[in-house]
Amino acid sequence: MSATATDASALRPRKPGPSGVLIAGLAAVAAFTVWAAIQIEFTLAPLITNFTNGWEIIQEFLTPNWSFIFRVWEAWVETVAIAIVATFVGVLVGLIFATMASRVTNRSNWFYRVVKVALSMVRSLPDIAYVLIFVALVGVGSLAGILALIMFNIGIAAKLTAETIDAVDQGPLEAADASGSGTISRTRWAVLPQIMPNYLSYCLYIFELNIRASVVIGVAGGGGIGSVIDVQFSRFEYANVSAIVVAIFVVVMAIDQLSQYLRRRFV
Amino acid sequence: MSTANLTQRPDVTPAKRPTEPSKTRSTLVWLGLLALVGVSAWLSGARWSELGSLFTEGWRYFLLMGQGLVHNPFSEPYSEYWTLAFDKMMESVYMAWIGTLMGALISIPFGFLAARNVSGRVTVQVSRAFLNLIRAVPELVFAIVIMLPILGFGPLAGTVALGVGAVGTLGKLTAEALEGIDMGPVEAVRASGASKVSVLRWAFWSQVLPEVLAFWLYRFEINIRASAVLGVIGAGGIGSLLSQLFSKREWEQIGITLAVIVIVTVLVDMISGAVRHRIIAGSAKSERRIQEETVAL
Amino acid sequence: MIELSNVTVRYPNGVVGLDDVSLSIPDGQFVVVVGLSGAGKSTLIRTINGLVPATSGTLSVDGSEVTGASKKQLRAIRSRIGMIFQSFNLVKRTTVMNNVIMGALHDVPWYRSVLGLWTAQEKELGYTCLERVGIVEKAWTRASQLSGGQQQRVAIARALAQNPTVMLADEPVASLDPPTAQMVMKDLQRINRELGITTVVNLHFLDLARAYGERVIGMRDGKVVFDGTGADADDAAFERIYGRSLTADDVLPGRS
Numbered sequence: 001m002s003a004t005a006t007d008a009s010a011l012r013p014r015k016p017g018p019s020g021v022l023i024a025g026l027a028a029v030a031a032f033t034v035w036a037a038i039q040i041e042f043t044l045a046p047l048i049t050n051f052t053n054g055w056e057i058i059q060e061f062l063t064p065n066w067s068f069i070f071r072v073w074e075a076w077v078e079t080v081a082i083a084i085v086a087t088f089v090g091v092l093v094g095l096i097f098a099t100m101a102s103r104v105t106n107r108s109n110w111f112y113r114v115v116k117v118a119l120s121m122v123r124s125l126p127d128i129a130y131v132l133i134f135v136a137l138v139g140v141g142s143l144a145g146i147l148a149l150i151m152f153n154i155g156i157a158a159k160l161t162a163e164t165i166d167a168v169d170q171g172p173l174e175a176a177d178a179s180g181s182g183t184i185s186r187t188r189w190a191v192l193p194q195i196m197p198n199y200l201s202y203c204l205y206i207f208e209l210n211i212r213a214s215v216v217i218g219v220a221g222g223g224g225i226g227s228v229i230d231v232q233f234s235r236f237e238y239a240n241v242s243a244i245v246v247a248i249f250v251v252v253m254a255i256d257q258l259s260q261y262l263r264r265r266f267v
Numbered sequence: 268m269s270t271a272n273l274t275q276r277p278d279v280t281p282a283k284r285p286t287e288p289s290k291t292r293s294t295l296v297w298l299g300l301l302a303l304v305g306v307s308a309w310l311s312g313a314r315w316s317e318l319g320s321l322f323t324e325g326w327r328y329f330l331l332m333g334q335g336l337v338h339n340p341f342s343e344p345y346s347e348y349w350t351l352a353f354d355k356m357m358e359s360v361y362m363a364w365i366g367t368l369m370g371a372l373i374s375i376p377f378g379f380l381a382a383r384n385v386s387g388r389v390t391v392q393v394s395r396a397f398l399n400l401i402r403a404v405p406e407l408v409f410a411i412v413i414m415l416p417i418l419g420f421g422p423l424a425g426t427v428a429l430g431v432g433a434v435g436t437l438g439k440l441t442a443e444a445l446e447g448i449d450m451g452p453v454e455a456v457r458a459s460g461a462s463k464v465s466v467l468r469w470a471f472w473s474q475v476l477p478e479v480l481a482f483w484l485y486r487f488e489i490n491i492r493a494s495a496v497l498g499v500i501g502a503g504g505i506g507s508l509l510s511q512l513f514s515k516r517e518w519e520q521i522g523i524t525l526a527v528i529v530i531v532t533v534l535v536d537m538i539s540g541a542v543r544h545r546i547i548a549g550s551a552k553s554e555r556r557i558q559e560e561t562v563a564l
Numbered sequence: 565m566i567e568l569s570n571v572t573v574r575y576p577n578g579v580v581g582l583d584d585v586s587l588s589i590p591d592g593q594f595v596v597v598v599g600l601s602g603a604g605k606s607t608l609i610r611t612i613n614g615l616v617p618a619t620s621g622t623l624s625v626d627g628s629e630v631t632g633a634s635k636k637q638l639r640a641i642r643s644r645i646g647m648i649f650q651s652f653n654l655v656k657r658t659t660v661m662n663n664v665i666m667g668a669l670h671d672v673p674w675y676r677s678v679l680g681l682w683t684a685q686e687k688e689l690g691y692t693c694l695e696r697v698g699i700v701e702k703a704w705t706r707a708s709q710l711s712g713g714q715q716q717r718v719a720i721a722r723a724l725a726q727n728p729t730v731m732l733a734d735e736p737v738a739s740l741d742p743p744t745a746q747m748v749m750k751d752l753q754r755i756n757r758e759l760g761i762t763t764v765v766n767l768h769f770l771d772l773a774r775a776y777g778e779r780v781i782g783m784r785d786g787k788v789v790f791d792g793t794g795a796d797a798d799d800a801a802f803e804r805i806y807g808r809s810l811t812a813d814d815v816l817p818g819r820s
């Protein structure tokens with residue numbers, strides 16, 4: 001038995017080693033990780049040693065001042081209103097850009113490339129950068145928040161919708177072309193009905209994102225409930241902050257449920 | 268041509284024409300939506316009159332930002348501006364990388380706990396609730412609430428906040444990926460009498476690995492943008508620099524910093540996207556499905 | 565009147581789709597094109613309305629040159645040529661009426677098109693075209709709720725809404741079951757007779773070609789190898805077109 005096994009082993013294929021590319025890639029990832037950790041002086045030690053520092057604050061957080069939530073109801077209204085306006089404008093403009101960012105609906109090669117590059121630049125700036133820009137341009141307040149979110153929404157809506165347009169059934173487009181319809185008409189009637197379900201669910205998703213972003217918007221001066229958090233935080237009123245945080249959580253969950261319901265209903 | 272008679276009714280007695288469905292409902296929906304937006308525009312308290320200044324004066328600031336870019340980047344003080352922006356942006360990238368990695372590792376056990384075909388009902392519901400809770404709280408809040416008091420100002424606080432934030436979404440997506448696997452291999456491995464751990468490692472984990480790696484990379488791309496936000500409250504990275512510059516209204520330097528953000532982000536997106544393509548090419552999942560799923564990130 | 569003289573189509577990958585084809589199709593004729601898959605039937609039809617550009621030769625429809633036409637001229641020419649596809653190519657998520665009016669979008673200003681504000685006249689056109697194919701009762705249902713045969717009739721109505729002088733159909737019955745295929749062919753024939761629209765239909769089944777073709781054109785390897793009446797298209801002609809003798813697969817089942 002053992003003798004035959006040794007004989008046969010000559011015929012057995014050797015276990016293939018991992019490919020060179022994979023080894024090099026993993027080594028690069030490991031090296032980058034170590035380098036990054038050193039650069040930001042990554043350590044988890046303070047989590048243990050400084051825990052008492054945080055514990056006092058955390059205790060305040062654990063006793064939220066519930067009544068504060070309703071005292072700032074105007075800021076809540078503002079946050080939802082900002083999200084509604086920004087979503088509406090952002091998804092409409094985003095839809096127009098999406099049709100220019102797909103080869104299916106944009107038949108000009110150079111124009112397609114220009115739009116693609118412009119959109120990836122719009123998307124690469126984080127929301128906070130837009131808030132800072134518009135606060136500098138139009139002053140602190142909701143208007144800056146709305147404008148910032150619109151820019152942010154255009155980027156996401158255009159990207160998601162353009163990808164959906166790329167995947168539509170081309171048959172109706174062929175029919176539209178064969179009957180000599182113009183670019184706008186063929187987009188409206190051969191493409192739009194096909195992408196509508198996806199597009200609507202992107203709109204709801206973007207509205208959710210806008211509510212979630214309200215904290216960021218407010219902290220940078222864009223109005224809404226985030227500004228309340230910013231003020232309370234700088235006054236060390238942690239019990240008020242935690243009440244607002246819990247309330248944001250509840251609102252986000254509620255909107256999540258609502259949009260899931262609408263998605264089932266209309267999409 | 269003899270097509271003129273197209274507009275005449277055909278000779279055959281035609282079926283009755285159906286009446287056009289009423290458009291009232293869709294008109295009402297549209298009017299309602301427009302009213303909602305109008306009322307919101309008013310309730311938001313935005314000073315819409317300022318919008319005009321965006322066009323009358325805004326262009327001047329954009330011109331100033333542009334001026335920063337056309338100056339020779341190797342001359343003083345512009346070389347310093349570029350270097351500073353680049354260093355801070357790289358700090359954001361490092362924060363995002365370490366934070367994502369941390370969150371990803373922690374999310375693995377949660378993913379298994381929250382997958383219906385792995386864990387029991389109670390476990391699944393408890394872990395799902397926990398993941399949803401994390402998902403609902405913005406990273407900024409994690410940073411303000413827990414990280415700054417314990418970890419102090421600086422990139423460390425931001426990194427840990429990004430890590431905690433990533434656990435929610437990555438855990439959920441991992442769970443969903445696990446639920447979508449082919450159960451054939453699982454039964455085969457189980458039938459061979461393998462231990463629970465080897466079933467999880469070889470039948471479950473190896474099936475979802477490419478997809479989960481793609482999710483991690485996606486989350487990394489998103490975290491780069493998120494880390495900018497954390498800088499504004501003093502948690503390190505490009506955001507700190509950006510908010511300082513805006514408060515001092517250093518338009519030329521702002522222009523340079525924004526350009527660095529765009530360049531680095533686009534480059535990282537390209538590299539990460541290429542790696543994602545490679546990884547997914549080796550799995551049964553289509554690129555498109557992954558994209559649809561990661562909308563939830 | 566469709567006139568092709570020495571038209572050759574070479575695809576970018578080097579495949580010759582049409583090889584020196586000269587044809588003249590007079591107004592009002594019902595022409596059936598037959599041939600093996602890959603013979604160049606689709607290429608012929610798509611060249612006629614300019615969806616595929618001719619590499620050499622000249623081609624005119626009703627006196628307008630298709631070869632060398634500008635984008636704008638091409639759109640004007642196409643607006644008078646109805647086209648019907650094997651896979652119907654309807655927009656499934658909208659109403660039958662919208663689908664039919666899509667055929668007439670060439671003449672609708674863009675802002676009305678975007679909002680879907682059809683005039684009474686356009687709707688009347690939609691109804692009339694649907695009546696021609698006997699499916700007017702479905703005017704306001706979604707296209708996705710129709711059967712294959714019904715969808716193809718809506719597609720014919722859409723082509724009619726263009727008020728065309730020429731109708732091109734690329735294997736219009738290939739995805740339909742035999743009885744439905746017969747009905748759709750009868751619709752096309754009736755429209756050709758009632759409205760005098762010049763009709764070119766690609767078909768796979770020879771018996772349908774014989775039954776409906778006033779004139780039958782046989783193609784093979786991008787060339788016209790047969791051109792005659794339906795009665796001329798005997799078994800010998802068949803061998804010339806298909807390079808083999810007739811088998812049961814070549815006729816529509818359940819008829820002969």
Ligand SMILES: Nc1ncnc2c1ncn2[C@@H]1O[C@H](COP(=O)(O)OP(=O)(O)O)[C@@H](O)[C@H]1O
Pocket residue numbers: 575576577579580581599600601602603604605606607608
């Ligand atoms: N878009 C195209 N690009 C390259 N070759 C094509 C294209 N369309 C058709 N062909 C080739 O041209 C030839 C004729 O095709 P086609 O006109 O579709 O034939 P049929 O409709 O008779 O089946 C075939 O060899 C086909 O492979």
Ligand SMILES: [Mg+2]
Pocket residue numbers: 602605606607735
């Ligand atoms: Mg064909």
